[in-house]
Amino acid sequence: MDTVVVGAGPTGLVSAVALARRGHRVSLVDNDPGPGDAEHWSRRGVMQFHHPHGFRPQAIDVIRAEMPEAFDALLAHGAVAFAPDGVPAGDEVPPGSGLRCRRMVVERELRRVAEDEPGVTRIRGRADAVLGARGRATGVRLRDGSVEGDLVLVATGRTASLADDLRPSGDSVDCGLAYVSRQYRLQPGAEPGPITSVIGAVAEHAGYIVIVFRHDAGTFSTLIARPSADRRLAALRHEAAWTAAATAIPLLATWTDPARAAPISPVLPGGRLHNTYRGQLDARGRVPLPGVVFVGDSVCTTNPTAGRGVSTSLMQVEHLLALLDDGGSDPEGLTLAQDAWCGDHIRPWFLDHLATDAAQTARWAGEDVDPARPPTSDLVVSATAVDPSLMAVVGPYLAMRALPDSLTAVHPRVQEIYASGWRPPVAAGPSVDELAGIVGAAAGAAAPDVPAAPAAPDTPARALA
Ligand SMILES: Cc1cc2nc3c(=O)[nH]c(=O)nc-3n(C[C@H](O)[C@H](O)[C@H](O)COP(=O)(O)OP(=O)(O)OC[C@H]3O[C@@H](n4cnc5c(N)ncnc54)[C@H](O)[C@@H]3O)c2cc1C
Structure with a gap:
């Protein structure tokens, strides 16, 4: 089968390789030039790329099943597998293990494997329409040409608009929080700071959350998840404000003590985050164009502090592959079956986040x-x-x-x-109002006058805590 996969994020990369290894001729279309030989990969268009990620077992099991060499390369690079009980895995990593690693490092390995895969042709370009003839998908249109395929997987992420004409806009609700994060590396010989969760450490403060995500090779990310409606904390994006906050918040102060660690990234502000769910079907509940399947964040995004996005994405990939393995050659039936499964197994996580995020926002606003x-x-x-x-x-x-x-x-x-x-205990450290004062003073501006962080592309869904 000729298959076009649009989008070379985790969803598209794993899909492309898995399908090629099942005998499909795969064209993988993405506009991103890739990292080349550079250490840094800017990855424009994927706002979360350098923000902290943790990789749950559901995601890692799919990667290990479909691209085992990528998993091995990640371990060799210094990614740390954690077994289901949360302890670091030994030499033999059991199935059902998660991974602590920077997203950039994971995606670089997935991409390397896809580039080496004989059945995958990578095409640099932006798909601007899905093409169809006689009621079936026939490929995608690029700015300068087209790519043919009987099966088109739309793995274009949380903000992309490709094939918006085929399905309703779906449900999208603001998570009520925004990310500000920064990556660090432990100084040679330095020990990590306090560890309170599988992924690193979590502190729930009065009005915001702080998380430390441990990554590969002594690197880690620090995150302040702040109420997005509180403009005072938007100033955290300034280096001086971040440093003042990191010094005032006990968990961050311990982890980012210059004797322990040094920053390896600038302060990274994030865009608004949404819980979203979009099914496969048109407004009348029919398959809009047989042969087109939406997959990954283009179906569901959830509050990222729970670290579910790559898992819900690759669970979709795994299910789609199982349908194809079972002989899902009827394209309409394929889309219907994938939609029904996502409704039963992915949408519940979206609905769960709607409820928990609304409750958190109410509690941050002082509601008991x-x-x-x-x-x-x-x-x-x-x-x-x-x-x-x-x-x-x-x-x-x-x-x-x-x-x-x-x-x-x-x-x-x-x-x-x-x-x-x-009531759940609140971590020692500044309340959100006190933090706003610290941040405002350090940013050199009266807090209410600080402009909001520039709106970055939108997204979805909370912690591997
Ligand atoms: C702040 C933040 C933190 C997160 N933290 C975690 C975490 O800890 N753990 C976790 O599991 N998940 C996390 N997630 C979710 C995770 O990042 C996503 O689930 C994941 O990126 C989804 O992968 P994807 O391949 O579906 O989409 P993306 O990674 O967005 O990739 C989409 C690709 O499609 C390309 N594209 C888009 N449109 C077109 C087009 N028209 N033509 C060609 N190419 C196109 C883009 O260039 C991009 O390469 C987080 C998300 C956010 C926002």
């Missing part, structure tokens, strides 16, 4: 938990600090081995905990 209402998933997770037996149900949800509605089984116990007056 209402124990009379069914708790949102984040409140269920927090309640495990009071009753560790809840982990029997919460653990599989956290690991994405059980869908969010599995948590309803423990709602009565969790409501009891909140009705007792208990």
